[in-house]
Amino acid sequence: MKQNADIKPPLFEDDKLPILFERPEMVEDQSTAVPDPRLVPENAPEHCPGTESELAGKADACNGCPNQEICASNQPKAPDTSLPFITERMTTVKRKILVLSGKGGVGKSTFTAQLAWAFAADEQTQTGIMDVDICGPSIPTILGIANEQVHASASGWSPVYVQDNLAVMSVGFMLPSSKNAVMWRGPKKNGLISQFLKDVDWGYLDYLVVDTPPGTSDEHLSIVQYLKDSGIDGAVVITTPQEVALQDVRREIDFCKKVGIRVLGLVENMSGFVCPSCKTESQIFKPTTGGAKKLAADMGIEMLGAVPLDPRIGKSADYGVSFLDEYPDSPASTAYLDIIDRIKEILEDI
Template sequence: MGQTRSDDPTATADVPENAPEHCPGTESEFAGKSDACAGCENQAICASNDPKLPDPSLPFIKDRMAGVKRKILVLSGKGGVGKSTFTAQLGWAFAADEQVQTGIMDVDICGPSIPTLLGIASEQVHSSASGWSPVYVQDNLAAISVGLMLPSTSSAVMWRGPKKNGLIAQFLKDVDWGTLDYLLVDTPPGTSDEHLSIVQYLKESGIDGAVLITTPQEVALQDVRREIDFCRKVGIRVLGLVENMSGFVCPGCKTESQIFKPSTGGGKRLAEEMGIELLGCVPLDPRIGKSADYGVSFLDEYPESPASIAYLNIIDRIKEILGDD
């Protein structure tokens, strides 16, 4: 069994070296019985008739999360729809109020982009007596990401499911956030290990809701339908849907044109079909990409952009839904 080493922040506790990539988890009724369990050294133990013990991390996570008022997941079944960019802008917007403490947890283990989006890619996570210290963008905005633990920005993360899940547990129980008003969780595409882990680990602390991100074309909408189904199956409240890259805004003339044609009705039609709220549509402004590359707040740099106005309206609506307006 691997043990956590204090000098290695990416090490995870009690994860067998040969654990299957799609481990169903020790509490699952399929523990030790699924095809993925074949060859795992813990298969016999997991398959026994003994009652499944609760994850020992849960009490520590509950204690740490007691100081977090709101926990919001940002989801999308499809990659490349601007989910991480939206998470970063949401964090900047919440933190615009100096009285609001905001944290961003990047659980996209294999594609961590939050450090670059927030301009902290060169920073490192440090340990203290109270746990891991998140990296602060400003006094009331901090983030944690595996990207802040790697030797370089080009280092690949080649981990199987159990090790990724173990790191997510450590993000939740070992990071010293202090008191937060909002914790935003940026997730990878899909409905796999990272998503199931975050739901399992926060089941006692509670998740306030999820914001789903899509683009107008049907190929993205199909995956978002699966994400909505995932939320309903695991009991996560869907706060609403955001249609990103909804048209193109020319920075010079401010004219808006369609880049991704909503051939099947786009986000509006999907929201109606699935019975969820369309929080808003964010047009594609090329300066969003520029702000992301430089790690600065697009909302602060270009407040006159129609995209900034759309972002702020969406954020106001999220606060209203949560009762924080």
């Protein structure tokens, strides 16, 4: 049904996550903290030039904005008040790895899950997964823990444990139902990411694998900014073979260069498909421009490997089971494991 044109859509009645902002420890934090000049206030004027802009606080649109004074003061921007807390929390996390891809649906979350499962296969290795895809969290489903919830304790939010040595944090655990949409603009997403880093009781971790949404926007900038002092060990970039995907991945690698993140390597997913009936391999997503291999060569990064498209991978993700455990002998598993071994090797050398 269409609504009458002069009623504005209730765009901002999106606070469907009461638990998030009612937690006492968080409320306290929000109210005592100085307003963060880098965050655009909820009620910023429509034509806000952006707080990073030279015109910040000086543009016509800034008149009446609650943030105007801070923006206009033009003093060197105060460091984010949460940064020291994040750095403190991250001192017990040894390796921080981002899983990136400019394009959506190329298998970032699936790869993240497989990588973490593979790390955690060694009982001595403490592994964590942080899902910063706020609007489309898939990690809980892929790991088979979609109905779990996050609990608050004295030392922070307890992540959800898939097994003793695999901790997971995702906005998916905070929604009343998986149907709920998280209709948040950047500043709110950034706020939650900061909380994932400083308020979650990660404990000691050998690896923290961060799954990201597609693109190069708020989530990506925030995670880089928040982990600046703690250091990101590197990023694994995922792509599919066709040019439309490679285009976006080129941009993502450009982003990594701009912000100074080391690219550990490139993984080509959905690379070729073996027909279960006649066993012939065909290319669903044709590498019309040379695929990931050429991209890796062009951009001077390592090609970690190619994983063939196997319908059982998607099915395993739907059912929340580990593809590597279910089908250890499949060509895709071999490819995954070779890539993961190589990532471990690279990380040991750093």
